[in-house]
Amino acid sequence: MSLFNSLIPSSGRAVTGSGNGHSPDIGPSVKPAYEVKETDDAFGLTVYLPGVSKDGLDITAESDQLRIAGRRAWKQPEGWTALYRESPAVPFELVLSHDNAIQLEKIHAELRDGVLRLSLPKSETIKPRKIAVA
Amino acid sequence: MRLVRYSNPNVRSLAPAFGFSSRSPWTGLEDQIDQLFDSALSGLVGSSRTQFPVDLYEDKENTYVRAELPGISRDDVSVELVEGYLTITAARKEKAGDGEESVSFSRSISIPEDVHSDKVAAAYQDGVLTVTLPKREEAKPRKIAIEVK
Numbered sequence: 001m002s003l004f005n006s007l008i009p010s011s012g013r014a015v016t017g018s019g020n021g022h023s024p025d026i027g028p029s030v031k032p033a034y035e036v037k038e039t040d041d042a043f044g045l046t047v048y049l050p051g052v053s054k055d056g057l058d059i060t061a062e063s064d065q066l067r068i069a070g071r072r073a074w075k076q077p078e079g080w081t082a083l084y085r086e087s088p089a090v091p092f093e094l095v096l097s098h099d100n101a102i103q104l105e106k107i108h109a110e111l112r113d114g115v116l117r118l119s120l121p122k123s124e125t126i127k128p129r130k131i132a133v134a
Numbered sequence: 135m136r137l138v139r140y141s142n143p144n145v146r147s148l149a150p151a152f153g154f155s156s157r158s159p160w161t162g163l164e165d166q167i168d169q170l171f172d173s174a175l176s177g178l179v180g181s182s183r184t185q186f187p188v189d190l191y192e193d194k195e196n197t198y199v200r201a202e203l204p205g206i207s208r209d210d211v212s213v214e215l216v217e218g219y220l221t222i223t224a225a226r227k228e229k230a231g232d233g234e235e236s237v238s239f240s241r242s243i244s245i246p247e248d249v250h251s252d253k254v255a256a257a258y259q260d261g262v263l264t265v266t267l268p269k270r271e272e273a274k275p276r277k278i279a280i281e282v283k
Contacts, residue, residue, distance in 0.1 A: 050202035050261035073260055074200075079193040083246065086187035087202050114204030114261015 029093035045118040065097045197267040204261030213280040
């Protein structure tokens with residue numbers, strides 16, 4: 001079995017045990033595809049969460065990390081047999097750490113067709129400031 | 135006795151450790167593990183952004199295809215059924231700075247059961263496209279276009 005441990009890289013694995021100290025434990029989860037863009041005033045975060053509705057989405061912003069958890073709204077109905085599956089039947093979880101450079105109270109989130117768009121305004125302290133010389 | 139399935143020698147099985155004449159006993163296992171990683175990481179790795187995951191289900195009356203396509207417009211989805219192959223084509227448009235960025239997706243799936251091609255329905259919700267294909271007894275090859283709701 002030690003062969004297996006060496007064959008399977010621990011980093012970059014899709015399904016994690018999620019036992020790494022994130023606040024509410026949602027069990028096994030998969031990291032969604034995401035993109036981060038930056039403008040002068042804000043960071044723009046796009047997270048692809050197919051099958052997640054507004055009710056199943058949980059965004060927690062803390063002083064040093066942003067946690068996005070998405071539960072799939074769809075459940076396999078009774079009588080349906082899976083012939084072939086590619087999508088993992090586990091919730092999405094994305095934890096991004098930041099250095100407290102975001103105005104937490106001004107975060108704006110929008111979920112449409114399984115795409116979550118977050119606007120994270122930069123805090124005033126990290127914006128460039130001109131200092132007048134007296 | 136080998137319990138692994140035979141497969142043609144690949145580059146790794148010709149690794150110096152095993153010599154050029156003998157085949158690695160792990161060849162079959164390596165392939166299986168590669169497949170496992172490919173399926174587990176598809177859609178998460180940047181290079182395979184245009185490949186989307188598809189699930190196939192069935193019950194007594196229908197076969198269902200569920201495709202994860204977040205953020206596409208209903209106008210940019212086309213679903214076609216041609217001789218047992220269901221082809222899903224979609225595009226995602228995003229505003230990128232001044233211009234517009236467009237990513238297109240396409241995938242063909244072999245449908246295991248013969249279906250009523252004129253009763254195929256498709257719905258799109260929360261970024262997941264569900265195609266319902268009613269089953270039927272006999273097969274008739276024909277091409278149809280399906281409207282996406």
